[in-house]
Amino acid sequence: MLRSVKKLFRSNYLFTFGVIICLAWVTAAVLAPVIAPYDPIAQDLTLRLKAPSTEHLFGTDNFGRDIFSRVIYGGRYSLLAGCLTVIIAGGIGTFYGAIAGYVGGWTDNVMMRISEMILSFPSLILAMIINAVMGSNLFNTMFALVIVAWPTYARLMRSVVLSVKENEYVTASEALGASKVRILLREIIPNSISSVLIMATTDIGNQILMFSTLSFLGLGSAPPTPEWGMMVSDGVDYFNKFWVAGFPGLAIFTMAVGANFIGDGLRDLLDPKLRKEF
Amino acid sequence: MKKRFLAIALSLVMAAGCVACGGGTDNASEGGSGSAEGTEGAAGTSEGGSGTVVVAMGAGFSTLDPGYVYEKYPPLIVNACYENLFKFYDNEGAPEPCLADTYEFSEDNLTLTVKLKDGITFASGNTMTSADVLFSINRCKNLQGNPAFIADTIQSMEAPDEKTIVFHLTQPDSAILSKLTYSALAVLDSAVVKEHGGTDAEDASTTDTAQAYLDTASAGSGMYVMTSYIPDEEVVLEKNPNYWGEATNVDKYIIKIQPDANTQMMTLSTGDIDVALNMTDDTMAELSGAEGVEIINAATKTVGFVMMNMNETYGGPVSNPKVQQAIRKALDYSGMQIICGEGTLTPYSVIQSGFMGSKGERAAEYTNVEEAKALLAEAGYADGLDVDLTVSDLDMEGILLTDLAQKIKDDLSQIGINVNIVSQPWAAGYGDAYRDGTLGFTVMYWGTDYNDPNVQLEFLPGGVVGLRAGWTAEMAPELAAMYQETMSATDNNDRTAVLEKIQDAMYEDGPFIMAVQAPAHIGYNTRLEGVAISDPYALDVTLINIK
Secondary structure, three states: OOOHHHHHHOOOHHHHHHHHHHHHHHHHOOHHHHOOOOOOOOOOOHHOOOOOOOOHHHHHOOOOEEEEHHHHHHHHHHHHHHHHHHHHHHHHHHHHHHHHHHEEEEEEEHHHHHHHHHHOOOHHHHHHHHHHHHOOHHHHHHHHHHHHHHHHHHHHHHHHHHHHHOOHHHHHHHOOOOOHHHHHHHHHHHHHHHHHHHHHHHHHHHHHHHHHHHHHHHOOOOOOOHHHHHHHHHHHHHHHHHHHEEEEEEHHHHHHHHHHHHHHHHHHHHHHOOOOOO | OOOOOHHHHHHHHHHHHHHHHHOOEEEEEEEEOOOOOHHHHHHHHHHHHHEEEEEEEEEOOOOOOOHHHOOOOOHHHHHHHHHHOOOOOOOOOOOOOOOEEEEOOOOOOOOOEEEEOOOOOOOOOEEOOOHHHHHHHHHHHOOOOOOOOHHHOEEEEEEOOOOOEEEOOOOOOOOHHHHHHHHOOEEEEEEHHOOOOOOOOOOOHOOOOOOHOOOOOOOOOOEEEEEEEEEEOOOEEEEOOOOOOOOOOEEEEEEEEEHHHHHHHHHHHHOOEEEEEEEHHHHHHHOOOOOOOOEEEEEEEEEEEEOOOOOOHHHHHHHHHHEEEEEHOOOOOOHHHHHHHOOOOOOOOOOOOOOOOOOOEEEEHHHHHHHHHHHHHHOOOOOOOOEEEOOOOOOEOOOOOHOOOOHHHHHHHHEEEEEEEOOHHHHHHHHHHHHHHHOEEEEEEEEEEOOOOHHHHHHHOOOOOHHHHOOHHHHHHHHHHHHHHHHOOOOOOHHHHHHHHHHHOOOOOEEEEEEEEEEEEEEEEEOEEEEEEEEEEOHHHHOEEEE
């Protein structure tokens, strides 16, 4: 495994590139108080809407706040939302789908219809409704993202489980008298998880974008929290001052692209059908 | 807001089209800048004559029947085509007689007698009589549309002769003259309106069918007549040939219903429009220094205010009068003015600057962080406090309330108050909580229903807004009593005196802080004179001349 990861780094430059970008953002987010030159929410109206300079690398916004510092801090929210959403939604979806697929019959039918109900709503609209009703803060936004995201995982997991449970080793375990829970946890899930992992890695980028979209629409944390999406929406009012919306926009772009490159690389590594020379 | 980029792109295409077809038309303002037909036609015909003025204004309305007029922009048209007994000739101060010649209140202030001027004719040629006034006001009342509330204090009217109208009021109402200036109470040509299905009977709300006619033509005595109205597109006004008064030298107005600030900015700078009413701070910056364009930044009477609930259950620490004073002292009003843009100002107290009786602006030196800290310590919060500031997703004339909230948070952090902003959409609970008076600490805005300082009386204890802050009449009986005192003060000097007393009482105390009066930005072509901001009419076109 380790050897194939090494190989992946050497042969897949996009993957390497993605890892570098994401590592850079993670470092920036963790070390934000050290890296950021200014307090991200401190206002100074004498410095309103100043263009990028050596003092303020990314310029300042309409409250005179340093956009560079805000972008650095903003990485925390996007990373947290992207990763946590995928972990929670992936976790819920995995178990839900595995149970539905393994147990089958009426249970399967009811469980999958419930998840399809959620899938039948346009995901952005559903997330917006959940957020508007529950009030908007970081936790609720992530909750909304999870609600929207988990059924996709459940569906994928169920379809994989349906084929995995027909394998001889499952029948063998059953014949040995293993309990259903044990079979599910020890045999089914470990042998089906790789496809979910592949999807999860590519999904992080999507969730970061989705989170930024909600935040852009005013459904994220309350201001003055430096969330990238919200910063872009602040900048829309100052369309002739490109740096206000431009830099946070660039941050969203690089983070999403980095996450997607990593996801693609991992898919090449984990998916046996695509595992070319590894 | 998010359509802006599309709008810019579209207007660029439009502008390019105009340049291609129009050739060397300097500042001539031809109509129909978009359609190829219009541009071709305008090149050599009379349509684009120098007597025509093109105005771009905001949307948000669907009728121009005065009986239903309530929104912000229709008064611009109604004021051009119709006239009222009284009118605001100046944006500041008191209403003056227009169709009225003289007026008189009775001793008990319950009766108002108005005499009409002689020789007033409608555009149709009919002579105006007191019967027309009665018809118009009764029609507005009985249509029961949005603006019908304006006639609530008018119990009944009579017309003893052709030139006299007697109003019987339900209670003394010092704002009645201002209310009579309201577009919904414009005087209609009753003969013409009746001919087209109009009625002032009590069942007018179901039997009146004149709206269809009044959406295509006007029936008033104003300087202009409406010749065409295409909803959400444009209104054309032409000079009234039978106008009884003295007219300006503008022959024709083309009013474009085109609210996008960037489009307005571009068309104004190319000379396609002459007046742009919906500019923003940002688009104004683009225009500064442009040749032939003049800019007006002025405060409107829409006010952004901080509300601190007097009820401790909801307000918590901010219900403490000393904390309220500390917050009032700590806010940086000049900073808020910078954020809201050029033209913003902070009123002295509860009555907006520009209203009759207003004490003007609050001095910038009022802000004093040290004094605020001392007040906070006196209140028992020497170590500061934590408080939630609820804010809705609404904007005040384009300024996001969350922007004001962020400024308040920053200002209060200077005196040790840690504000936690909680955003709640208007439709998802904020609106109900605000109306029910269960919000503890919030920043909201207030637009005036009609142009009179009496609208601000609702901020008094026991008033509609006062109660939203848990401020009951029992808490401040003396101040609450000034409501009636103001209503009865029909003499302008008496009225100013009591309004000043109210402003002094609320200058440093109470649950409300009037933080900013939102600005309006108007850009216009320098070939015009007399363009000015107008709260009651958005723009008073009857005062504009071409140089």
